[in-house]
Amino acid sequence: MILVCISPSSFCLCSYYPFAYMRDKHLVNCANSIERLYFLLVSVLLLRLHIRLSGAPIMRFPIDVFSVRLFLRLLVGLILLSAE
């Protein structure tokens, strides 16, 4: 369970280098756009992790109100935490 929790974080860390590389090459706008998409991806990953850990019957349905709620909570939470 701990491994499952840590995996999105390791994924985040490993994939930060392309953004850093692009910024060094002055491709700042491109890096920013990809980074935003990336935050969205991390939110989806965390959502999947949340659902997996909860072991809830919502696993049977790809999208329902609870999944959308979890996604929105994580997305807005990440946006607020990352705000510089």
Place this chain on the structure above:
Amino acid sequence: MSKLLHTRRFQRGIQDYKILPSNLESKLHFSPVLSYSIPLVEFVVGLCLMSGFLLVPAALLTLMLFALFSGAILLNLLRGRHDLSCHCGGALGDHRISWWLIGRNGLLMGAIFFLLLTPTDIFTVDKLLRSPSAGSAAMWMSAGLPVVLLVIGVCAVVLLFNTARSVLHPE
């Protein structure tokens, strides 16, 4: 989170918006108070939303924050100051203020309304605390620990992002 570490820079950002007249601003010390309180509220509310702890107050505070930001942007757009930076930062990026930003904040506010109007999802700290087995060690080990680890993990990642960025692009 780096707003908390660079309050002076954020304070200048708030002053750029010129929400209050300068004589009133110097009397009330409006921007120094906001430069500390906004990042703190953002941090706490972000953690609460992600973990699902005190979800309704956190959602209401988020709604107020987005309404405040949108109001400040709207005021400056109406004044014709389109060259002003939004000072959003983080995942939202830093742009010049525009009607698009009002729309984006509107979408985020819509998301918060959705959270307020739909029933609470199962995997929140609020729900765990209200469950009949609340307080048992087994419950916290099986459900509470992953939430705590998730929140710590996300905070560590965001902190690392910001540190790496400030090292790569020192001001």
